[in-house]
Amino acid sequence: MIRTLNLRGKRPSRSELLTLIPRNAIDVDAASAVASDLIADVRERGSVALREQAQLLDHVSEYDIRVPASHFEDALTALDPDLLSALQETIARVRLASAAQVPPAHTTQVAPGATVIQRWQPVERVGLYVPGGKAVYPSSVIMNVVPAQVAGVDSIALASPPQQYFGGRVHPTILAAASLLGVTEVYAMGGAGAIGAFAYGVPDLELEPVNVVTGPGNLYVAAAKRLVRGVVGIDSEAGPTEILIIADHTASADLVAADLISQAEHDELASAVLVTDSADLLDAVRAELERQTSTTTHRERVQTACGGEQSALVLVDDLEVATDFSNAYGPEHLEIQTANPQVELSRIVNAGAVFLGDFTPVSLGDYSAGSNHVLPTAGQALFSAGLGAYTFLRAQQIIQYDKAALGVVAAGIRRLSNDEDLPAHGDAVDARFTVNNN
Template sequence: MLKRIDLRGSDDVARGLLPRAQFDVAAAMAEIQPLLDRIRHHGAEPIRRITAERDGVTLGRLRVPADALAAAERDLDPNLRAAILASIERVRTAHRPQRRGDLVTEVVSGGTVTERFVPVGRVGLYVPGGLAPLASSVVMNVVPAQLAGVEHIAVASPPQRSTGLPDATILAVCAILGADEVYAVGGPAAIGMFAYGTDECDPVDMITGPGNIFVTAAKRAVRGIVGIDAEAGTTEIAVLADDTADPVHVAADLISQAEHDPQAASVLVTPSVELLEAVEVELKRQVDATRHRDRVTKALAGSQSGAVLVTDVEHGLAVVDAYAAEHLEIQTRDARELAMRVRNAGAIFVGPYSPVSLGDYCAGSNHILPTGGCARHSSGLSVASFLRAIQVIEYDRAALSEVAEHVVTLAEAEGLPAHGQAVRVRSSK
């Protein structure tokens, strides 16, 4: 089921050799740009039109009524409510320490630089509602924004054909969290609404949340008009495992991410042929029993998935670092020691009892993570994502005089004499 890539005996870990989903974001941008332009100039009307065409839903107001949010929370299954509350509490616990206080540095006597951490004023949080409506993504988006101190939070998720509203569990989680500004708008239309605003929805300062390639393309198109968290693509998992790993666990974890989408990536990296063969047996057995068998089979057999044979665990560590997985599991001897040496990953899951699905819901970590190798330069969503650092510079006369000639010299060297003069007029008095 998984194609094999044999790197044994080679030091080559070139990114081009590793399986990776292919996303033509530029082509998707060309497709969705006319919609974004119409939203920019005409507001809600093109959103209603595209929602009718693509989702089969005729919208009146875009905003979800307060009574619909209340009803969704009231009708929530008690067991599901308990699970959601546990997830919220653990995410809050893990994210609360991320809220940074101001940093004041005395550079010289009488001269300080203060770095203030100020929350974004208004954010638009996107929650997918297609193949798998991700109510858990409400928690992962809203909780860090609230802890950062964001004053205005808007949520958008696609309307369901049966109700004309977002998924009921998504609405219930919004209600539990007090996120009462919710819009029944999905895909790139939601991104356009957040970026440009409508008569119901004020423009935001920042957009976060995962989505399909068209959501990703729309986020790229409006970047600069608003801030974005990342260009997150379809989910991916890499598992670095040796002969101590349980093939039942490994197969289950590869399947767990494959059920998201036919384009989801599941990659096993191992020096053990015996483990790989046992995992292949388990994949066949478990895939046949899973609910989304067709979707999982397509994902596991796709070019974005595969099994990479490596010389040893050290070689495997280099390979997973080159791959820079959204989710990286390490199921080896000395797993924690290896995990602490990884440089490139969105999140790392250590040992046999830390599966990715734990992080998706109840580990306390955030599941909105960089994909497509972006973990080489980007981080997952956190409280820090919603904070801006503003530097405050305060020097008195003596502190300015002490450094004035250096400023003048540097300004003259750059051909900007007025910069130096702005200091001279103060220090000469």
């Protein structure tokens, strides 16, 4: 079901590891042409294009694109009390962890009379995307909305695909989660068209453009986010999920297998990777994967994901090579199940989120850890962070000098501006010290 990659006797360089790591052959660029057409159509024809896309992709028609208040009320009324409690607990934990991501303002006195203040300002408006394909993700509502609220964003809009089995409504648990968080601007729209609607606005819906678009999605959502980057900010191109587990002989094969399956059930394109220095553990995990997959609900999806080129059981000489492999991969989710996880953690540089020990599965992070589950995929952890309050903040510098402090550096500014052949820069400083300027 899942292939083995044997690296015993090898200490690959980073460039060699980049050619060895299992990865989906899919390319976001390959979806760009389709996503670009969908975005352009929404820009040109607004809600008409969104309805046609929903008819084609979601098989719905005659529905409200802007969710009316009654839909929120219906969703909350029908919400199971146990699910309500779970959502409220997750909201509380994510809010606590997100609050730690907001840096305080800091004032630096660089010289007498000369200060530079750095403050963090939230963007004015955000568009948050919650997928609704093979599964429904009220947890993603929380992961998107709470950090934006903690950052201080005033205007929050949310989009999720209309659901055929709910008469074109957004899934009720998504609406209930939004309602719990006080979000009332929700749109029944999905895919690349929704991303385009957020980036450029839809006048006939009175949907104003946003400053930042965040949230996970399929290949076309990832492609759309790449296309609108620069018009708006984005978090990262969060595509099909990934899990990489570093484990040694002390790890429990049944737990490792369970965690690989937990992510593989998301999507046929999900990546499930084990890297271990124990051949015995590798064999035991393979057997457990076969046993547990046979009884899991989404067994066909899991079998496809684990059998794909993006998944593998990797055998290495030691845990140092294992961490090198992981750093080259840059997994969305990294679990470390070793005798002393802190040792391996000290060598980890690239990962969206790291889960340490037997009692910290990725499933915990997906729901109730307090961390955020919107994370970079496809190697983007090498240069991107997961979603957090900081995603919605911009560092802003405020500079104030008095006359004496400016005088200290005036000659240096003149020298630099002349050297760069920008003498008016120096003139603007000298003007402050003319006889008639007090």
